[in-house]
Amino acid sequence: MNAERFMNNLKTIAGIGRNDLNGIDRLAFSPYYYQALKELEKYLKERDFQTRVDAIGNLFVTYNPDNKDEFIMLGSHLDTVKNGGLYDGALGVFAGLEALESIKEKGLKLNYGLILAVFNAEEGSEMGGTFGSRTICGRNDFSDKGFEERLKKYDLTLEDIRACKINFDNIKAFIELHIEQGPTLYNESIDIGVVNGIVGITRYDLKVFGESNHAGTTMMKYRNDPIKKLPKIIKELFDLADEYEDPFVMTIGDIKVVPGMYNVIPREANLFIEVRDMSQDNINKFFEKLGKFLSDEKFDYSLEKMIEKPSVKLDKNIMSLIEKSAQDLKLSYKEMSSGAGHDAKEISHLVPTGMIFVPSVDGISHSPKEYTKEEDLEKGVRLLIEFLKNI
Numbered sequence: 001m002n003a004e005r006f007m008n009n010l011k012t013i014a015g016i017g018r019n020d021l022n023g024i025d026r027l028a029f030s031p032y033y034y035q036a037l038k039e040l041e042k043y044l045k046e047r048d049f050q051t052r053v054d055a056i057g058n059l060f061v062t063y064n065p066d067n068k069d070e071f072i073m074l075g076s077h078l079d080t081v082k083n084g085g086l087y088d089g090a091l092g093v094f095a096g097l098e099a100l101e102s103i104k105e106k107g108l109k110l111n112y113g114l115i116l117a118v119f120n121a122e123e124g125s126e127m128g129g130t131f132g133s134r135t136i137c138g139r140n141d142f143s144d145k146g147f148e149e150r151l152k153k154y155d156l157t158l159e160d161i162r163a164c165k166i167n168f169d170n171i172k173a174f175i176e177l178h179i180e181q182g183p184t185l186y187n188e189s190i191d192i193g194v195v196n197g198i199v200g201i202t203r204y205d206l207k208v209f210g211e212s213n214h215a216g217t218t219m220m221k222y223r224n225d226p227i228k229k230l231p232k233i234i235k236e237l238f239d240l241a242d243e244y245e246d247p248f249v250m251t252i253g254d255i256k257v258v259p260g261m262y263n264v265i266p267r268e269a270n271l272f273i274e275v276r277d278m279s280q281d282n283i284n285k286f287f288e289k290l291g292k293f294l295s296d297e298k299f300d301y302s303l304e305k306m307i308e309k310p311s312v313k314l315d316k317n318i319m320s321l322i323e324k325s326a327q328d329l330k331l332s333y334k335e336m337s338s339g340a341g342h343d344a345k346e347i348s349h350l351v352p353t354g355m356i357f358v359p360s361v362d363g364i365s366h367s368p369k370e371y372t373k374e375e376d377l378e379k380g381v382r383l384l385i386e387f388l389k390n391i
């Protein structure tokens with residue numbers, strides 16, 4: 001690889017959208033997103049790579065000098081969250097670009113043609129996360145009534161979306177290099193994470209009911225205040241979560257009270273509860289136990305499931321090949337799951353899929369402080385190239 005070229009491309013093109021807080025605002029479908037995409041496309045065309053941009057702003061780059069019939073797809077996303085970092089998504093894009101350039105330069109013979117996929121709208125937007133990759137996989141929910149309305153805001157139709165679906169018959173595998181976005185590799189000084197799966201996400205809305213009344217005239221002994229029940233419930237939530245092993249995580253993301261005024265005893269407390277794990281069984285049991293606790297305590301409550309996105313397991317053969325490639329390069333590695341969603345999750349439903357993680361300093365991401373050391377980025381790129389040679 002050419003480390004200087006790689007870093008230069010990453011810093012200049014993925015630096016588009018930088019704000020006063022030193023973060024990056026390259027939101028999906030934003031002018032900065034399309035500016036970066038155009039810059040990247042221009043760079044590729046100048047180097048005689050074949051490019052195609054679809055209706056939703058995904059870019060595909062084909063490198064197939066030996067006219068192979070079968071392809072390996074690699075890539076990640078070019079959009080960021082608001083005030084995000086340089087590496088989330090962009091690493092996989094520019095590592096893929098460097099892989100294509102290095103392989104072309106050296107005239108390396110591969111068993112497959114390569115398609116670099118640069119996805120739009122991986123980060124959560126009103127289209128939902130992983131929109132770009134979900135769309136090429138044909139995995140949108142067309143029965144969702146609001147879908148067509150939301151598309152209109154971006155001048156898109158259901159037909160446009162259907163036309164973005166690609167045929168995966170000739171694509172034999174997908175590989176995504178990404179920063180870990182957690183502290184494990186960094187804390188344990190390990191070069192590479194070999195991702196075995198992406199956790200499932202289940203969200204529940206818990207409402208605890210009481211009775212609204214005057215905050216001045218209702219003596220303490222006469223109140224039915226849902227807030228008073230919260231300490232016990234919150235303790236139970238954390239105690240239950242502690243019964244499970246990594247990567248099981250539970251988050252109370254918000255607590256709202258209704259009506260939410262100084263002088264009114266609330267009638268309702270509303271908790272947003274999110275649980276992530278590889279095992280849906282664990283997640284379901286967690287919420288069953290929570291329901292049992294709430295009933296045993298005779299709380300007046302409702303517990304409603306809002307979202308259930310199942311976990312996915314990544315491909316064992318691809319994992320072995322990543323490990324073999326890491327051994328070739330004498331890189332240390334460990335098997336781990338991903339606590340965040342990725343484009344790889346969508347594509348894993350269609351073709352054998354793998355993910356490579358590199359360390360995130362202090363595990364920080366979705367922040368201007370997101371940082372991965374240059375040497376760790378390079379290890380990731382070299383491993384990606386080695387994997388493409390080995391597959």
Ligand SMILES: [Zn+2]
Binds near residue numbers: 088089122178342
């Ligand atoms: Zn990402």
